[in-house]
Amino acid sequence: MSGRRPGRLVRSASFFVSVGSYDEGVSEIIELARRARVASYALAEASRATKDAALHAMAAALRANTDAIVAANAKDVAAARDAGTPESTVDRLALDPSRVDAMAAGLEQLAGLADPIGEVVRGYTLPNGLELRQVRVPFGVVGIIYEARPNVTADAAGICLKSGNAVLLRGSSSAAASNEAIIAVLRDAAESAGLPADVVQGVPTDRAAVKELMQARGLVDVLIPRGGAGLIQTVVSESSVPVIETGVGNCHVYIDAEADLDLGLEILLNSKTQRPSVCNAAESLLVHASVADEFLARALPALAEAGVTVHGDPKVVAISNNRPTTDAGAAVEGADDVEGAGAVVGVGAVVGSVVEATEEDFGAEYNSLDLSAAVVDSLEDAVQHIRRYSSGHTDAIITRSQAAARRFTTAVDSAAVVVNASTRFTDGGEFGFGAEIGISTQKLHARGPMGLPEMTSTKYVVTGEGQIRT
Numbered sequence: 001m002s003g004r005r006p007g008r009l010v011r012s013a014s015f016f017v018s019v020g021s022y023d024e025g026v027s028e029i030i031e032l033a034r035r036a037r038v039a040s041y042a043l044a045e046a047s048r049a050t051k052d053a054a055l056h057a058m059a060a061a062l063r064a065n066t067d068a069i070v071a072a073n074a075k076d077v078a079a080a081r082d083a084g085t086p087e088s089t090v091d092r093l094a095l096d097p098s099r100v101d102a103m104a105a106g107l108e109q110l111a112g113l114a115d116p117i118g119e120v121v122r123g124y125t126l127p128n129g130l131e132l133r134q135v136r137v138p139f140g141v142v143g144i145i146y147e148a149r150p151n152v153t154a155d156a157a158g159i160c161l162k163s164g165n166a167v168l169l170r171g172s173s174s175a176a177a178s179n180e181a182i183i184a185v186l187r188d189a190a191e192s193a194g195l196p197a198d199v200v201q202g203v204p205t206d207r208a209a210v211k212e213l214m215q216a217r218g219l220v221d222v223l224i225p226r227g228g229a230g231l232i233q234t235v236v237s238e239s240s241v242p243v244i245e246t247g248v249g250n251c252h253v254y255i256d257a258e259a260d261l262d263l264g265l266e267i268l269l270n271s272k273t274q275r276p277s278v279c280n281a282a283e284s285l286l287v288h289a290s291v292a293d294e295f296l297a298r299a300l301p302a303l304a305e306a307g308v309t310v311h312g313d314p315k316v317v318a319i320s321n322n323r324p325t326t327d328a329g330a331a332v333e334g335a336d337d338v339e340g341a342g343a344v345v346g347v348g349a350v351v352g353s354v355v356e357a358t359e360e361d362f363g364a365e366y367n368s369l370d371l372s373a374a375v376v377d378s379l380e381d382a383v384q385h386i387r388r389y390s391s392g393h394t395d396a397i398i399t400r401s402q403a404a405a406r407r408f409t410t411a412v413d414s415a416a417v418v419v420n421a422s423t424r425f426t427d428g429g430e431f432g433f434g435a436e437i438g439i440s441t442q443k444l445h446a447r448g449p450m451g452l453p454e455m456t457s458t459k460y461v462v463t464g465e466g467q468i469r470t
Contacts, residue, residue: 029212032168032201033219036141039198040166044138046195048115051162054193055111058161059104061189062154062182066100072181073150080174088277088368092149093175103154103182106435110158113434116452117164131463136456138164140221143203143213144437145170145235147227150178156226157186157200159437163455168220170203170210172227214239222445226438229365244445246438249279249393250365251423254382254408256399257288261295263420264398265302271396271423273306277367279439280394280426284362285310285373286382292375293319300354308369311357315375320354362389379404383411390414392441394426415441415448 043051062069073095080090116136123133142165144156153169160167171179179202187197203213214223217240225235229248236243253271255264271282287295296319303310312320361372362385376382386395396418397408409417416426426449428436433451440446446454 027212029203029209029216030219032203033141033213033216035198036166036168036201037219039196040138040140040164042196043161043166043199044117044140044164046164048117050194051115051164052111054161054190054195055107055158057189057193058154058158058186059107059111061185061192062100062104062107065181065185066097069100069178069181069185070095070097073175073178075177076150076175085174089148092277093178095150095178099151103151106155107158110162110435113162113452115162116456119453121458128467129465130467133461133463134458135461136453137459139455139457141166141168141219142455143168143170143216143220143223143241145210145213145223145225145227145231147172147231148175150175150182152226153179153182154186155435156437157183159435159452159455161190161195161199162435163452165221165455166199166201168201168203168213170205170213173205176205211238214241217241224438228367242445244438244440244450245442246440246450247279247393248365248391248441249281249439250283250363250389250391251280251393251426252284252286252386252390252395253282253423254286254376254379254386254395254397255288255291255295256379256382256397256401256404256408257290258401258404259288259291259295259398260400260420261291261298264295265299267396267398267420267422268299269302269306272303272308272371273369274422274424276369278424279365280423281367282396282423283364283366283370283372284389285371286376286385287316287373288379288382289315289375289377292316296320296373303371304353306369308371310354311361311370311372312354313357313374316373317354317356319375365391379407383408386412386414393439394418394423396421396423415439 077090077094080093117138119136121134121136125131142160144167146152150171153171156169157167169179169183183200183202186200190199191197203209213220214235220241223235223239223241223243224246225232225243226246232245232248236245251271253268268282268285275281292315296316300310300320310316357372362374364372374385376385392414394416395412395414397405398420399405405419409419418425426439428449428451431449433449436449436451437455439449
């Protein structure tokens with residue numbers, strides 16, 4: 001065994017993969033990446049039937065191992081609660097049989113989608129007789145770095161497999177037991193369908209391993225971080241591997257001077273409150289000054305009833321001070337004496353508040369029942385505000401003016417620009433993609449919801465009959 005030593009298990013014999021024999025001095029991460037590279041060659045040549053069979057096998061295996069997965073997850077949940085983790089985060093971490101079944105159903109849905117690999121993007125015959133085709137091919141090896149939610153483990157593995165990519169999965173330490181259990185099940189299922197188990201591998205959660213993964217250029221083709229702004233910026237700034245930046249959402253809803261206010265209120269409430277913890281939830285409200293009094297007189301109580309705290313600019317705070325209401329619409333006695341920057345706005349027994357916004361509020365991704373709000377004097381002011389503070393995810397205008405809609409969609413440079421609809425529609429499933437790995441907020445290589453085609457590259461296949469260049 002000159003120069004080599006026996007393999008050892010990464011993290012645990014039960015769930016993480018055996019590294020196997022590797023050269024002295026070669027780290028675990030590099031060995032994992034090398035194995036992923038080898039597996040990627042087999043996966044790139046696999047037929048759609050083989051990949052779909054693997055996805056169905058993975059789904060069946062998840063269901064068959066539900067008890068073991070939920071038991072492993074219970075350890076993560078207990079540790080999170082012992083650490084004082086907020087219940088909203090614990091909920092994202094938790095798995096139960098219905099959530100495991102949903103993961104399995106997602107893999108089955110992937111099997112039903114068209115295979116992007118081999119698709120001819122364009123093709124034609126050149127004047128010299130050469131046949132030229134641009135064909136979709138896998139990236140090769142994809143690294144996914146993500147936080148909290150263990151369902152991402154199955155989702156990401158499935159999307160990568162369907163698009164022909166081997167995947168290295170680095171979840172958060174808070175979900176380590178859950179992810180180990182899920183990865184073990186997926187690996188066994190892939191192998192049972194005739195693919196290398198190494199098409200799916202887990203990466204240790206320690207910081208040193210993550211840093212090495214970010215430097216594995218040449219073995220890892222692309223990294224995709226999924227999580228909060230801190231995680232994403234760390235990966236973007238420290239990685240030598242190409243990165244597709246995803247998901248930070250500071251999404252705006254702008255109520256134009258010519259908006260249907262009933263429609264605007266319904267869209268605002270859906271954008272903010274349907275699922276406030278996700279990246280396509282609205283985080284900022286802009287209202288044209290000409291309709292601000294009327295709209296906010298209705299919106300502030302409705303937001304309060306939904307439990308939303310509004311972080312308002314001085315104009316929003318002034319309007320809230322002038323219009324404190326109960327569900328009967330009567331003035332709240334002593335409202336002007338309320339301490340703090342804004343007035344309490346209550347509807348029934350549910351009370352929310354309007355507080356004075358800071359500069360940081362307008363750039364914040366709250367992921368909670370908080371909303372920044374400002375009154376603007378014109379559509380152009382709204383555009384300038386969005387240009388200054390938006391994360392480039394999704395921004396919406398509510399208007400009956402076609403001219404205003406055209407100006408907004410032209411001037412606002414975000415991955416999705418929405419007219420008279422909720423920001424919550426920026427989603428691969430809602431767009432009809434069938435699946436998504438994340439929502440890219442950059443311009444290269446993909447932008448917006450990333451479905452299966454966005455998880456590919458292309459190559460040119462040139463076929464001739466002896467042509468030479470003169």
